[in-house]
Amino acid sequence: MDCNTKDVPIQFLLWQILNAQRQKAIQWLENVDMKPGQAGCLFILSKYGTLSQKEIAEKLGVKPPSMTVLLRKLEKKNFVIRMQDENDQRISRIYLTEEGKAYIDQIKEMMREMDREMFEGILPEEKMLFRRLLIQIRENLISKEGLQDYEAQMKKECISDWSR
Structure with a gap:
């Protein structure tokens, strides 16, 4: 860095740290053929259990058509499955598969590794x-x-x- 680091505003340093961390996470996810939204979907399902497509879309802040595409990709990877709601056939419930749960563990390990690097x-x-x-x-x-x-x-x- 060309400038004296003591003169860099803290907000800018925080922005740089968050940006570097985000880029590292995106790179890792790309190496395993995953997008951040897909990983977010898996985390949401691991936290809340079974949810409808609409509920996941609301929690991720994405539009339903985008959610459909995202879920199709996760289904193709066998990370999630869709099943009709027992009480309302109009609703599809999304379930995390065993492969999806194992993938969450990989993401958590990547986050722990990033934590180790950040605080070295x-x-x-x-x-x-x-x-x-x-x-x-x-x-x-x-x-x-x-x-x-x-x-x-x-x-x-x-x-x-x-x-x-």
Whole structure:
């Protein structure tokens, strides 16, 4: 980097870190022929169990036609199966297959590896302090006017069991 790092705004450093992390994740997913939305779908199913196509689309924030394409690709890979709802034949329920569950474990391992890379050379107590500071910053931001809905949504959708 050409400029003095002490002069770089923290927001820009955070953006760079998030962007680098996202690029690494996309690269890893591409190496195993997976798109981020597909991985997100698998995570949602691992968290909530069986959901309708519409429910998954809402949680991913995608339009139903995009969801149809995404699910077809996951079905082709045998990561999910579709079955008619027992009570309402108009609704298809999406289930995670054993292969899908195993793939989730691979994604979790990739996330753990990325965590190890990110915190290489950082002491455990420094990592704990960093986490505490990030939580405080997040709380500062979402406690401001107009972000309460975001806070509620974030807590509702938080996938905190990725390390299991």
